[in-house]
Amino acid sequence: MKTKRVLYCCVCLAVLIGFGVLAAAPAAPEYEKVLEVTMKYGNGQYSVISEEITYGTPPDLAVLSGPIKGVVADASESELESFFLSDPGVATGEIASGPSPGSVAPFTEYESSGELDLNLPVSAGMQTLSLYDTRTGTLLFSSDLSPAFTTFCLGYPKDPDCLARATGPSRTTNLPGTLLVPAGLLAAALPAVGGIIYLAKRVRVPQLLPAAKQTVLIVDDSPDILDVVSSSLSKDGYRCITAPGGNECLAILAEQKPDVILLDVIMAPLDGWSTLRQIKKNPATKSIPVLMLTGNRLTARDAKDYHICIEDYIQKPFREEEVCEAIEQILARKKVVRESLALAGKAGVDREKFCRLAALSTRISADKKIIRLLQKPDKETGMARPPDPETKDVISDMIRTTHANEIQLEELKSEIFVAFTKKGFVPPSW
Amino acid sequence: MNTDSQVRDRSSRGWIYLAFIIALLALIILGIVLVHPEAPGENAPGGTMLLTIADARTGSALDGADIYVDGGFAGATSDANGTGTLFVSGIQPVPHTIRVTYAGYRPFLETVTTPGESTVNISLSDSPLVSLTPENNNRHALNIVFVPSSTYFRTSDDSVVSTNAYTENETQFRDDVTRIINDTFDNLGSVTDPAVPLPQDYQDRLNFYYYFDPTDPANAFSGCAGTVPGQYWDNVTFSDLTVILYPLYDGWYINASDQPAGCYENDGPGHKLMKIPANRENLAFHESGHGLYGLVDTYCGDTEYFENDPYPNVWSTKEQCIASAAASNRDPSECREIQSDPGDPAPCVKNFWRWDPDPDIMKTGGDGTFGAASTQRIAYVLNITGEEGSQ
Numbered sequence: 001m002k003t004k005r006v007l008y009c010c011v012c013l014a015v016l017i018g019f020g021v022l023a024a025a026p027a028a029p030e031y032e033k034v035l036e037v038t039m040k041y042g043n044g045q046y047s048v049i050s051e052e053i054t055y056g057t058p059p060d061l062a063v064l065s066g067p068i069k070g071v072v073a074d075a076s077e078s079e080l081e082s083f084f085l086s087d088p089g090v091a092t093g094e095i096a097s098g099p100s101p102g103s104v105a106p107f108t109e110y111e112s113s114g115e116l117d118l119n120l121p122v123s124a125g126m127q128t129l130s131l132y133d134t135r136t137g138t139l140l141f142s143s144d145l146s147p148a149f150t151t152f153c154l155g156y157p158k159d160p161d162c163l164a165r166a167t168g169p170s171r172t173t174n175l176p177g178t179l180l181v182p183a184g185l186l187a188a189a190l191p192a193v194g195g196i197i198y199l200a201k202r203v204r205v206p207q208l209l210p211a212a213k214q215t216v217l218i219v220d221d222s223p224d225i226l227d228v229v230s231s232s233l234s235k236d237g238y239r240c241i242t243a244p245g246g247n248e249c250l251a252i253l254a255e256q257k258p259d260v261i262l263l264d265v266i267m268a269p270l271d272g273w274s275t276l277r278q279i280k281k282n283p284a285t286k287s288i289p290v291l292m293l294t295g296n297r298l299t300a301r302d303a304k305d306y307h308i309c310i311e312d313y314i315q316k317p318f319r320e321e322e323v324c325e326a327i328e329q330i331l332a333r334k335k336v337v338r339e340s341l342a343l344a345g346k347a348g349v350d351r352e353k354f355c356r357l358a359a360l361s362t363r364i365s366a367d368k369k370i371i372r373l374l375q376k377p378d379k380e381t382g383m384a385r386p387p388d389p390e391t392k393d394v395i396s397d398m399i400r401t402t403h404a405n406e407i408q409l410e411e412l413k414s415e416i417f418v419a420f421t422k423k424g425f426v427p428p429s430w
Numbered sequence: 431m432n433t434d435s436q437v438r439d440r441s442s443r444g445w446i447y448l449a450f451i452i453a454l455l456a457l458i459i460l461g462i463v464l465v466h467p468e469a470p471g472e473n474a475p476g477g478t479m480l481l482t483i484a485d486a487r488t489g490s491a492l493d494g495a496d497i498y499v500d501g502g503f504a505g506a507t508s509d510a511n512g513t514g515t516l517f518v519s520g521i522q523p524v525p526h527t528i529r530v531t532y533a534g535y536r537p538f539l540e541t542v543t544t545p546g547e548s549t550v551n552i553s554l555s556d557s558p559l560v561s562l563t564p565e566n567n568n569r570h571a572l573n574i575v576f577v578p579s580s581t582y583f584r585t586s587d588d589s590v591v592s593t594n595a596y597t598e599n600e601t602q603f604r605d606d607v608t609r610i611i612n613d614t615f616d617n618l619g620s621v622t623d624p625a626v627p628l629p630q631d632y633q634d635r636l637n638f639y640y641y642f643d644p645t646d647p648a649n650a651f652s653g654c655a656g657t658v659p660g661q662y663w664d665n666v667t668f669s670d671l672t673v674i675l676y677p678l679y680d681g682w683y684i685n686a687s688d689q690p691a692g693c694y695e696n697d698g699p700g701h702k703l704m705k706i707p708a709n710r711e712n713l714a715f716h717e718s719g720h721g722l723y724g725l726v727d728t729y730c731g732d733t734e735y736f737e738n739d740p741y742p743n744v745w746s747t748k749e750q751c752i753a754s755a756a757a758s759n760r761d762p763s764e765c766r767e768i769q770s771d772p773g774d775p776a777p778c779v780k781n782f783w784r785w786d787p788d789p790d791i792m793k794t795g796g797d798g799t800f801g802a803a804s805t806q807r808i809a810y811v812l813n814i815t816g817e818e819g820s821q
Contacts, residue, residue, distance in 0.1 A: 029496060029503035030531060034667040034700070055529065055537065056667035059700040060572060063670065063811045065724030065738050066696070086696050091654035092720065092733045093690025094795040096710060097683045104795035105683050106731030107690040109654040119667050119700025155527045155541070156501025 031160055033122035034058045035148060037129060039141065041088055042113030046131060046141035049115065050351055053152035058121040068140065069132045070118065074125040075257070077284045081121065085131075088116040124164035130283050142283030150338070151345030213239040214331055215256070219249040219275065220264035220293065225316075229262065232320040233327070246270030250278055253285050260311075260330055262323065265294035265302075273306060280309045289330045293318075298373045300391035307370050307398065311362065315373070333362060347419040357412040360405050367402045371395060476520045479548055483507045483514045483530060486553035491515075495532040495554070521548075530554065536665070559666060562608065562638040571637040572670040572722060572815050574615065576607045577658055578642065579650035579674050582707070583689050585681030590651040590689065595677040597644040606708040607640050607675060614714040618800075618808065621715055621791060626805040628812055635815045641666060650676035655695035656705040663701065671721040672703045673714075679707035692795065694720040712796030719792055719800070723808045728786065728793040730770040730778035737782075741807040743792060744768065744782040751783035758802055760785055 034056040038049040066086030073079050089111035094104040120129070126149075131141040153162035216238045218229050223244070230240035241258060243249040245267050252258075261279065265272035272292060279285045290309065295316040312326045337358040344354040374395050483495040491514025495507045504518045521544045528550065530538040535554040542550050559575070578596035583589070596603040616633045629635060646659040656674040666672070679691040692713035694704040704717040719725035726744045727733045737746045745751035751765040764785040770778040786792070786801025800808060 029498070031501075036667070036700075054667070055531075055539075059668055059670045059702075060570070060815065061699055062814050063572065063722070063724075064699055067736050083699060085698060086724075086734065086736065088697065090734045091693055091695035092727060093654045093693030094713065094716065095683045095688050096679055096691040096713075096795070104729065105686075105688075106727070106729060106733050107654065107693070108732045108734070109695075115697070117663070117698040117701040119698070153501075156498075156529075158500045158502030162501060 031055075032057050033152075033159075033161065035118075035120045035122050035126070035129075035145065037118040037120065037143070039116045039118070040113070041116055044140070046116070048141075048143050048352065051143065051145060051148040053122055053148050058119050061120070067134050069134050070120075071130045071132070072120060072126050072145075073128045073130070073284075075127045077128075077257075080123055080126055083120075084134075085116075089114050122161065124161040128283065139283055142286070144287060146338070147341045147345070147351065150342035154342050154346055213237060214260070215239045215241060215258040216260050216262060216327060217241045217243065217249065217252060217256075217258040218262045219243045219246065219267070219272070220262075221245055221267045222264075225264070225293075228320070229323060233324065236324050238327070246272065246275035246278075249275055253279065253282070253288075257285070258288060259334070260327055261288055261290045262293055262327070263290055265292055265296060273302065276306060276309055289334065291323075291326055291330065293323075298370065300374060300388070300394040303370050303374055303398070304394045307367055308363065310370075311366055313366075313370055313373055333358075333365075343420065343423075344416065347416075347423045349416050349419045353412060354416065357409065357416060360409045360412070364402055364405050364409060367398055367405075371398050371402070374398075476522045477544055477548060478517055478519045479521045479526075479542075479544055479550060481507070481516045481518065481528070481530075482549070482551045483516075483532070484551070484553055485535075486555045489553075492532055492535075492554060495530050498529040498531075499526055501527065501529070528552070557665075558641050558643040560640050560642060562604075562611070562640060563636075566634055566637055568634050568637070570815060571635050572811075573637045573639065573668050574671045574673060574718075574722070575666055575669045576603075576638070576640040576673045576675050577648040577662065578603045578640075579656060579676035579705070580647040581649050581651045582676045582678040583651055583680065583691070585679075585684050585688055588684070588687050588689075591680075593677060596675075597647050600642055600644070602677075603642065603675070604640065606677070607638070610675070610706070610708065610711045610714055611638055613711055615718065621799045622808060623800065623802040623805040626802050626809055628805075628809050632812045635812050648674045650674045650705045651689055653695070654690055654693040655703045656693070658703065667700055669700060670702065671718065672701075673718075673721075674703065674705040675708055676705065677708050679710055692717045696721075710796065712791075714796075715791045715800070716795045719804065719808075723804075723811045725792050725800075725804050725807055726782075728768060728784050728790050730768050730780055735768070735780060735782045738807060741803070741810045743786060743801075743803045743807055744784045746782060748783050751785055754803070755785045758806070760802065 032055065033053055035058075036050075036052050036054060038051075039046050040049050041047075061081060061083035064084045066084045068085040068087065070083045070085060071079055072081040091109040091111075093107035093109070095107050097105050118129075126145050129141075129143050129145055130139060132139055149162075149165060153159065153165065156162055157166075214237075216233055218226055218233075218240060219242075220226050220229070221244055226242040226244070230242055233240050241252060241256065243252050247270050249261070249263070250270075263272045263275060267275075270278075272294065276290055276292070279288065279290060289311040291312045291314060292306075292310050293314050293316065297315070298313055311330050314322060314326060341351070341354055341358075345351065374391060479499075481497055483492045483497075484490060485492060491507075493507050493514055495514070497504045497507065497516050497518070499518055499521070505516050507514050507516045523544055525541050525543045527539065527541050530552055532554055534557055536557045538552055538554055540552075580592060580594065580597050581590050582593050582595075584591050596606075615636055615638070618628060618632065622628060641659070641662060643659055643661075646661065648656055648658050648662075650656040656676075658672060658674065662672075691710060692704065692706045694702075694717045696702050702721050704721045706713045706717055720727075724738050726735055726738065726742070728744060735744055735746075737744060737750070742754070745754060745765075748765055748767070752762040755762045755765055762785075764787070765783050766785070768780040768782045768784060770776065784790075784803070786803045788794075789798025790804070791798050791800050792804060
């Protein structure tokens with residue numbers, strides 16, 4: 001009897017409070033936002049010019065049509081929104097041919113290059129934007145939307161979507177008054193939960209979750225290497241996932257997104273270079289830094305083909321600290337770029353310019369390491385490499401490119417340094 | 431007579447009720463806090479900022495303007511503390527972003543630093559955007575925005591001519607826009623296939639606006655579909671179709687150097703643009719067929735053909751065209767390849783098929799009707815426009 005009354009009380013309170021809170025709510029604030037993406041296209045290539053989140057109402061994506069598909073996905077690569085576009089740069093016009101019914105004289109303008117602008121609705125969970133050509137299945141463009149959010153949230157940290165991103169990966173909508181419904185529901189649910197707790201006569205103590213660790217995916221067909229490297233990295237506080245081959249690595253990447261990948265070269269059936277190709281081809285994984293790990297010497301051909309895809313290259317046998325240091329450096333650089341990119345937006349630095357600076361810095365560092373490896377004497381014989389023409393060409397090409405990159409880096413650095421210091425920001429150090 | 435256990439029961443019930451009353455009070459307070467999680471609290475540490483909002487032109491105070499500090503809702507201006515003002519407390523001495531919104535005015539965004547700017551006077555300017563359907567509360571409706579052009583075209587000498595017909599006469603522009611809406615956008619029933627019903631309330635699924643800034647008009651003859659005012663895309667993020675309206679297309683086709691009378695260009699969602707002349711309003715059917723409904727030209731020429739999904743009005747194979755015609759209870763023999771009319775001096779054939787009868791608006795540029803295939807596509811777009819999932 002008593003139990004029933006308590007339950008009735010709980011239910012009545014829940015209903016009353018829920019209604020009370022919702023009824024007392026003032027006119028709903030308006031937080032609707034638009035992500036404005038400006039892209040440059042030409043020769044079938046698309047690149048981002050700017051990505052900016054602003055307050056405003058987006059257009060209706062559902063009614064669009066055309067052969068190009070756009071997909072907005074969250075961090076777990078689940079599709080949040082998709083839309084269609086016709087080919088950009090095509091304007092179809094009609095010339096008036098006469099007052100009576102009849103055919104018109106067609107008029108069409110084609111622009112092989114130009115700008116494409118996308119106004120998209122904003123949701124807290126959005127992470128990537130990709131464009132595909134549905135006729136060929138080709139990926140045309142993929143972009144990480146996090147920097148746009150970071151910049152926006154620097155200016156509007158109390159916006160509900162920024163609060164949602166700061167507190168976790170929950171997906172919120174930007175409909176007005178979004179907070180009112182959960183507030184009402186929460187207020188209604190609490191006495192009900194309280195009643196249940198009372199009846200159950202037990203209290204659960206919430207457990208604090210440990211801070212998120214950086215995840216390293218180690219791919220090697222040698223169980224010994226997997227064991228040694230993962231226990232060494234675990235001791236340093238990393239979360240390790242292991243894969244005994246290239247196919248297993250790709251299967252894991254379909255489910256999870258590690259912070260860095262340590263990839264062995266010689267594996268069967270899918271070797272490290274082929275696995276690397278797949279990783280860099282996939283828009284969802286192409287931004288993950290990859291560190292190659294191998295017992296073989298780096299060949300000139302591999303260096304030429306893959307140097308732009310890798311962040312570092314470590315030769316076996318290696319010291320445990322060597323791997324840890326390399327991973328630490330890669331992740332530290334990633335962190336600096338992420339944090340500085342947000343400031344760059346505030347300092348008025350063009351996003352593409354800043355990303356170019358970050359990419360150049362990474363490229364120069366990795367290429368210098370690869371050049372050293374190509375020039376390095378053989379570990380076993382201690383002899384210098386024979387100066388075969390291919391290696392010589394690749395080394396001189398890479399030296400030339402690195403030198404040009406360094407000049408460009410310095411120019412960008414000084415420009416960005418001025419913009420940062422003008423605003424009182426500390427310029428990024430790399 | 432009360433037994434000891436009954437007395438204990440009552441006493442225990444009393445405690446339970448008291449506990450729930452306390453819980454109720456606590457939860458009401460919690461609810462209020464949750465409703466205003468982003469509003470700086472009255473007792474929060476930090477300074478106070480006084481915001482005053484006024485009309486930039488008249489200087490009169492604006493009550494009811496919504497104010498957001500650092501992205502969180504801080505409240506609306508009211509005359510409780512003096513007209514057009516709002517006190518915001520809990521303000522730390524760091525830069526803060528202030529956003530102000532008020533219907534009919536341009537949104538205001540600025541960064542201020544307190545305590546240097548503990549009093550902030552904000553002037554709001556009239557918005558150049560005017561709603562022609564303010565009574566329509568359907569937030570899922572498609573938004574069509576008209577912009578006046580300061581140019582028109584004359585075929586006698588192939589020239590683009592400047593005009594102030596609209597920039598100096600907002601009433602004329604508004605009247606032309608209203609006429610075109612009534613005769614074309616809101617008059618689809620007169621040109622669509624009656625066998626394919628449109629949503630009964632289809633007019634409510636279209637919202638109309640115009641954007642009038644006489645100092646910065648559009649130019650209908652800069653590029654095929656024209657060019658909008660410099661600040662237009664910044665001010666209008668939500669348009670599903672922007673229509674540049676120019677007052678006159680003077681003359682008829684003379685030679686290939688003539689500029690197009692109507693044109694549609696898709697530069698991405700929110701950036702779909704078409705132009706039409708006020709004196710050939712039927713062109714609005716054809717261009718909005720492209721711009722709003724995704725229909726493809728059915729004439730033969732150097733234009734863009736693709737098979738829409740769902741409900742195309744042209745097909746990339748004859749088989750698909752026949753299958754569609756059969757599914758729509760049409761005679762499959764009506765499927766024909768897109769090609770120029772007999773006797774055309776420049777014969778043309780495209781590998782696309784269609785079955786809508788002639789005269790077809792997507793072929794003629796405005797005369798005739800939308801056939802059943804085109805009407806199915808139009809009905810589909812209008813139906814999904816009303817759905818909750820759409821914006």
